[in-house]
Amino acid sequence: MSPRTKEQNKEIREQTRQQILDAAFELFANEGYTHTSISAVAKKAGISKGLIYHYFDSKEAILEGIFNKLVEMGDEVLDFPEDFTPKDKIRNVLEQTFQIIETDIGTMHLMISLALQPDTFSSLKDKNREIRETQMKQYVSLFRELGYEQPELEAYRLGALLDGLLVGCITLGDEYPYEQMKTKIMEEYVPS
Numbered sequence: 755m756s757p758r759t760k761e762q763n764k765e766i767r768e769q770t771r772q773q774i775l776d777a778a779f780e781l782f783a784n785e786g787y788t789h790t791s792i793s794a795v796a797k798k799a800g801i802s803k804g805l806i807y808h809y810f811d812s813k814e815a816i817l818e819g820i821f822n823k824l825v826e827m828g829d830e831v832l833d834f835p836e837d838f839t840p841k842d843k844i845r846n847v848l849e850q851t852f853q854i855i856e857t858d859i860g861t862m863h864l865m866i867s868l869a870l871q872p873d874t875f876s877s878l879k880d881k882n883r884e885i886r887e888t889q890m891k892q893y894v895s896l897f898r899e900l901g902y903e904q905p906e907l908e909a910y911r912l913g914a915l916l917d918g919l920l921v922g923c924i925t926l927g928d929e930y931p932y933e934q935m936k937t938k939i940m941e942e943y944v945p946s
Contacts, residue, residue: 771809773799775823778816783864787817821878824865825885827854832892840899845944847896851916852936855923862920915939 758766777798781790792813796803810816831850834843855862890909897905897912919939922930 767809770801770805771819773801774806774809774816775819778813779820779864780860782817782820783860783867786867787813818878820864821881824861827861828885828889832889840896841944843896844900845940848940848943855920855932859923863924866917866921866924912943 774795778790778795781794781798785794790813792806793803795813795816796806799806806816810819831847831854834846838846890906893909893912894905897908902908916939919932919935922935923932
């Protein structure tokens with residue numbers, strides 16, 4: 755058997771790192787950040803505790819890795835082609851948000867869970883504030899382009915609607931009228 759190439763080693767490292775993030779993600783969402791130990795993450799990932807420290811300095815570093823993935827998702831939602839009209843942009847934001855809710859409810863559950871664990875974000879507080887402010891500016895700009903009289907208030911309102919929809923999906927599951935709410939929100943922001 756020949757030795758692995760640099761590319762193969764890099765791929766294995768990335769897979770192991772992702773294994774750790776996936777295991778931590780699930781445990782943080784289900785057990786809570788403060789109640790999840792590095793040992794539990796290692797067990798869930800099927801690797802040794804020592805190997806985790808090869809990839810991450812601490813549990814906070816793992817959380818930061820997860821947080822960075824969530825930020826990338828948020829950035830993708832707000833990344834528009836140059837030829838998009840304001841109506842195209844808001845449609846895209848809503849469609850991508852709904853797609854994430856429909857296909858990756860675990861991510862959404864973790865986001866809500868982390869938001870409700872204030873001690874979790876203490877190490878990411880400044881970074882979180884900076885990202886939130888940047889995204890808010892983008893939403894305010896979008897609502898200004900759409901002609902809203904109070905674009906900042908409308909950005910907060912849309913956030914509250916989507917947060918409420920998400921909490922409804924998580925807490926009520928199939929009993930929540932998701933499709934009707936989705937249609938209502940789309941009709942309000944992107945009328946036919």
